[in-house]
Amino acid sequence: MTTIINLVLTIKLIYDIFRLIYPSINYQILTYTPKSSTIFRSYSPKELYEFNGKDESKPIYIAIGGLVFDVTKGKSFYGPDGPYGNFAGRDASRGMALHSFDEDILTPIDEPKDSLSDLTREQRSAMDEWIDHFKRKYTVVGSF
Numbered sequence: 001m002t003t004i005i006n007l008v009l010t011i012k013l014i015y016d017i018f019r020l021i022y023p024s025i026n027y028q029i030l031t032y033t034p035k036s037s038t039i040f041r042s043y044s045p046k047e048l049y050e051f052n053g054k055d056e057s058k059p060i061y062i063a064i065g066g067l068v069f070d071v072t073k074g075k076s077f078y079g080p081d082g083p084y085g086n087f088a089g090r091d092a093s094r095g096m097a098l099h100s101f102d103e104d105i106l107t108p109i110d111e112p113k114d115s116l117s118d119l120t121r122e123q124r125s126a127m128d129e130w131i132d133h134f135k136r137k138y139t140v141v142g143s144f
Contacts (some may be wrong), residue, residue, distance in 0.1 A: 006094025043111040063091040063144035097127035
């Protein structure tokens with residue numbers, strides 16, 4: 001019986017030391033309050049296209065699933081010469097859902113927003129996973 005008590009006390013001591021070394025992390029619920037220098041607003045396809053990375057004085061934005069993300073800190077990926085540069089200033093929802101980077105799947109900026117109504121459940125799930133990834137990594141600056 002005393003060995004069990006000693007084991008429990010040892011585990012408690014190790015736990016207490018661990019908590020001293022690594023204090024508890026206060027996980028906050030993600031809120032999408034834009035930075036003070038950013039105006040949270042709704043973007044049309046043409047307005048979003050202004051943030052395609054070609055004008056270095058402007059940030060780079062990408063829309064996915066109705067949210068607009070500032071991906072400027074990922075410029076090497078989303079800038080004009082990056083592997084995902086074709087999504088800059090555009091709605092990347094369909095491309096992310098289909099895991100495709102082809103220009104053909106992007107809706108032209110002078111046409112209405114893609115309804116995405118023909119996506120399968122799996123494709124919508126893939127798009128949602130990308131949205132979650134972007135929410136963890138980039139700031140939401142508007143809606144699309």
